[in-house]
Amino acid sequence: MLAERVKGLKYLIYQMDVEPANPEKNRQKVKDWIEKQVPLHQPDTIILPEMWNTGYALDQLDDGADDDGKETLELLQPLAKKHGVHIIGGSVANRRNDGIYNSSMIIRNDGELIHEYDKVHLVPMLDEHKFLQGGQAGGAIFELDGIKMGLVICYDLRFPELMRSIALQGAEVIHVVAQWPESRRTHWRYLQHARAIENECYVISANSAGICNDTQFAGESLVIEPNGDLVVEGSPKKEETIQFTIDLDKVKDMRERIPVFSDRVPNLYKMDQ
Numbered sequence: 001m002l003a004e005r006v007k008g009l010k011y012l013i014y015q016m017d018v019e020p021a022n023p024e025k026n027r028q029k030v031k032d033w034i035e036k037q038v039p040l041h042q043p044d045t046i047i048l049p050e051m052w053n054t055g056y057a058l059d060q061l062d063d064g065a066d067d068d069g070k071e072t073l074e075l076l077q078p079l080a081k082k083h084g085v086h087i088i089g090g091s092v093a094n095r096r097n098d099g100i101y102n103s104s105m106i107i108r109n110d111g112e113l114i115h116e117y118d119k120v121h122l123v124p125m126l127d128e129h130k131f132l133q134g135g136q137a138g139g140a141i142f143e144l145d146g147i148k149m150g151l152v153i154c155y156d157l158r159f160p161e162l163m164r165s166i167a168l169q170g171a172e173v174i175h176v177v178a179q180w181p182e183s184r185r186t187h188w189r190y191l192q193h194a195r196a197i198e199n200e201c202y203v204i205s206a207n208s209a210g211i212c213n214d215t216q217f218a219g220e221s222l223v224i225e226p227n228g229d230l231v232v233e234g235s236p237k238k239e240e241t242i243q244f245t246i247d248l249d250k251v252k253d254m255r256e257r258i259p260v261f262s263d264r265v266p267n268l269y270k271m272d273q
């Protein structure tokens with residue numbers, strides 16, 4: 001059944017202080033947050049940060065990772081259905097047959113899992129290659145309430161080709177779920193503004209806010225409009241709930257005013273492939 005396209009969507013971001021290597025505590029935190037905040041604010045959609053089950057305790061993933069999404073889905077699917085809310089499920093450390101992935105799950109407000117995406121680009125600065133497998137499918141693209149949307153995971157934000165390919169498939173909103181360190185917070189902010197401007201779409205991010213192995217995560221979850229303006233931001237380094245509503249007419253207006261998609265000349269762009 002085709003969902004009717006809505007004009008505005010009400011969101012809540014959970015800028016979570018993730019407890020390293022403690023999936024049970026983190027699942028309880030997410031459950032408590034949803035049970036409290038969703039009835040209070042009545043959003044259409046909520047978004048969680050990256051690796052919210054284990055945090056970046058990468059050397060302890062063997063104990064904490066999900067078993068092919070089981071633990072995350074058992075938690076989030078009933079909550080999505082109970083509260084009638086779409087869940088952009090951040091990402092979790094997730095064991096599949098051939099190793100552990102950094103996987104995102106998108107759950108519709110009827111409890112249906114509509115999309116899964118494994119982070120493609122692994123972060124050399126965090127030694128992710130030693131502990132995680134990289135996903136093999138391109139960026140995530142899915143539809144909620146008749147709106148095409150995309151999702152990338154943290155370091156993926158540095159690859160404009162990935163987000164361009166998602167926008168070229170029609171995404172009007174691209175979500176970024178992250179555990180981005182404070183030490184590179186200027187990159188975090190400028191890259192999101194750039195991706196929103198070049199793709200003329202909303203960029204909505206959920207970053208974590210805690211500390212793991214001496215790394216302080218930035219918080220500063222952002223919502224950027226298609227013209228590059230900041231709509232709202234989370235506080236630095238602090239757990240927080242952020243609410244806002246997006247206006248999808250702004251995507252249409254921007255794409256009509258500055259027609260970068262129809263002005264592209266891809267046969268002149270020398271890419272690797």
Ligand SMILES: NC(=O)CCC(=O)C(=O)O
Nearest residue numbers: 123154155179180181184
């Ligand atoms: N979790 C991440 O992907 C962190 C990315 C990062 O620190 C960077 O790109 O810089």
